Amino acid sequence: MQQEARDVVRDYTEAVFRRARVPMEPLNFEVDWVDQxxxxxxxxxxxxxxxxxxxxxxxxxxxxxxxxxxxxxxxxxxxxxxxxxxxxxxxxxxxxxxxxxxxxxxxxxxxxxxxxxxxxxxxxxxxxxxxxxxxxxxxxxxxxxxxxxxxxxxxxxxxxxxxxxxxxxxxxxxxxxxxxxxxxxxxxxxxxxxxxxxxxxxxxxxxxxxxxxxxxxxxxxxxxxxxxxxxxxxxxxxxxxxxxxxxxxxxxxxxxxxxxxxxxxxxxxxxxxxxxxxxxxxxxxxxxxxxxxxxxxxxxxxxxxxxxxxxxxxxxxxxxxAVPAVIAPETVPDAAPGELPGAPVELPAPLLDRLDRPLSTVLASRSSSFGRFRRPPELTAAELGTTLAFAAAGRHHPADVGLPGDAPALTRLWVFANHVDGLPAGGYAYCPRRHALRPAGPEPDGGMSAFLQQQYFLTNYTMGQVGAVLAISGRLDAVLDAYGPRGYRILNAEIGAVAQRAYCAAAAQRVGCGAVLGFDNVSMDTALGLDGTDERTVLFLLLGRHPDATADLAYRL
Missing domain, CATH: 3.40.109.10 (NADH Oxidase)
Known part of the structure; x- marks a missing residue:
């Protein structure tokens, strides 16, 4: 039963990752907004x-x-x-x-x-x-x-x-x-x-x-x-x-x-x-x-x-x-993404003063940046690094997932640097231990903005206005080996938690943030050098600037 359920999960996730190229059923589905x-x-x-x-x-x-x-x-x-x-x-x-x-x-x-x-x-x-x-x-x-x-x-x-x-x-x-x-x-x-x-x-x-x-x-x-x-x-x-x-x-x-x-x-x-x-x-x-x-x-x-x-x-x-987890403790550490080669690019120290806002205020002001990114000014490498560091800290949390203490980190953060002051355009992997980026790929031919726009199949963001795209990845096959089919839920739970922390770090710094699932995962993985591995990008977060003068309304309840 475990193997049959695992196959169902694997087939579903493969369809999800390839949906930019092969649409998922039902085809030609229309939302009934009146009856929502x-x-x-x-x-x-x-x-x-x-x-x-x-x-x-x-x-x-x-x-x-x-x-x-x-x-x-x-x-x-x-x-x-x-x-x-x-x-x-x-x-x-x-x-x-x-x-x-x-x-x-x-x-x-x-x-x-x-x-x-x-x-x-x-x-x-x-x-x-x-x-x-x-x-x-x-x-x-x-x-x-x-x-x-x-x-x-x-x-x-x-x-x-x-x-x-x-x-x-x-x-x-x-x-x-x-x-x-x-x-x-x-x-x-x-x-x-x-x-x-x-x-x-x-x-x-x-x-x-x-x-x-x-x-x-x-x-x-x-x-x-x-x-x-x-x-x-x-x-x-x-x-x-x-x-x-x-x-x-x-x-x-x-x-x-x-x-x-x-x-x-x-x-x-x-x-x-x-x-x-x-x-x-x-x-x-x-x-x-x-x-x-x-x-x-x-x-x-x-x-x-x-x-x-x-x-x-x-x-x-x-x-x-939903099949109950059958945890293999000896394989749990192996489910985490491994170290990557390459000389690290040191990031500026996290801007602790920019995080000096109460959590209650941050949560109340958090929002998604639908259609609001504008540049210049550019996102800075320090703001990017602060967001990465705070988001990555959420990968460890008390849970019942097979090891004493905190849960193991099952995800990795990547960066598509587009318009970041102090960081050349290109792909990078974030190393929390060193607070550094390891180069994963050069800027694509035609420029990073053009590449990102080509891979994004929705219309609510213009990539030329975005400073950086963060990608959260995981090794789904290794996670399924460690936890059985329930591993899919466990992995996605960590991905969502990391994304929420990125939102909070961005809100505290007054940086725009928007989570999206509308990229062609296959092309994004190729750009990061993930072909031939079991690591896949799963969720993406856009970071950038909002204009100072906007017509906004926020009526607090």
Missing amino acids: PSRHTAYPGAPRVPLPTDLPELPTLRDLFTGAGPPAVEDWSLARLAALLRLSYGVLDRRMTVNWNQDIAKRAHFDYAVWGRGTASGGGMYPVELYLVAGASAPLLPGVYHYDTGRHVLQRLLLGDVSDTVRSALAAPEDADSFLLASIKFWKNSFKYNSFCYHVVTQDLGALLGSWDLLASAYGVPLRRLLCFEPAPMDRLLGFDSDDQSVFAVVPMRWTADPPTAASDPPAASDPTAASDPTGAGGGGAAPVPAAGDVQVRYAAHERSRRVQRFPTVTAVHRAA
Whole structure:
């Protein structure tokens, strides 16, 4: 079964990497924008538990990068959880800017408004749905809760301690009695990207986990991501059809003994418990424990779309990648990209003063640079190096992926230097240990801008205005050897986390950044000298300047 599932994953990723040359099915697919799903999932009738709305002033990116963050506090509180959820995935503002994107004329209308969030998402679809399974020690009644991103509240879907259901599905014992579950609802992305959906959403998950790693470090609270569990018991608990929605990551949560912080919002009238106790902690003794068996939440999510479509390719690769990981610890170190030959080109030291902005401010101001790059002035080698160094630091994180301590680094960062002051045009590999670049290829004939534009098959960026293109690569075959089919999800989770950190470093420096998947991977790999190896570029990030005088609107919520 492992080999069959691995073959499905390998065939899917090969189709993804070659889609610029051989389109993926279904061909001639047209997006039904009128019938698209809601960006904010809600459970009608479910009691609502308000969350604190204050956004704290957090340590700066400089503090997090240099290890000068706060002392460890060991446990979570309701206030810290509320900030984690809102700053990472909640709605922070309404944004509007004048640029050359095709849909800019519609963005002035409320129906097409862009609502800013701290974490990047492919196409702005935000397909991750968050659930809290609260146990006896939680500052809430034990039960199952959904985070409503549109209203910043928890919706109680089930009352009673069902944390054993989660623990029983994990690959190793956990002494926590509460868990934050990150699931993916495929239709929220596939309605637009069809079969390409699975590749995008697994990186979306990684971007969210990257935000959580930063926020947990800012609080000094442990946050360990679990990716190697059996999803079926949790999917049943949450009422999912696993082909449509499934749990992809689990984070154990341990709670502080301090009294929970009262929410500032009034409770929902439909929630009698919350009406008497805004924190949802209750005052009538222990919550009942559901009867044994396949317990399931009591409420169903509202689906805006009248027609929800499944894509066989997405279903097949999801079933294959959901096969529980069979970790081969001896091969895990070998899954990382190896050292490259070549004399290194030293980069200027990271601009620590440019990272001296609070994480909360950075997340609230992070945005994608659709249609906004302008030059001159040029991106500098120091700004590029600062972004690379901060992004690469996210490759190591606490996880359950086969080795004690932090997860191994499964990715490498590359640079297509286009217009960078202090760095000749060409291809480079980033070496974090030396904070240096190793030349990977000369500037293509005709110039780097022309090469990049030829390989980019979308129309929302002009490569002549971009300072540099970062590429995140991984060795998929080696990762599949180490983890089995689940390795595809593990690799993409790291790729998404690295991308999110690049976004944050760019935002702190006031440098433009935009993640894209629209390059011809085959040509990009050839330009970096990767032909004949198992290393492939997976995701790309554009870096450059924005004009100082722009017509922008950011209405903070």
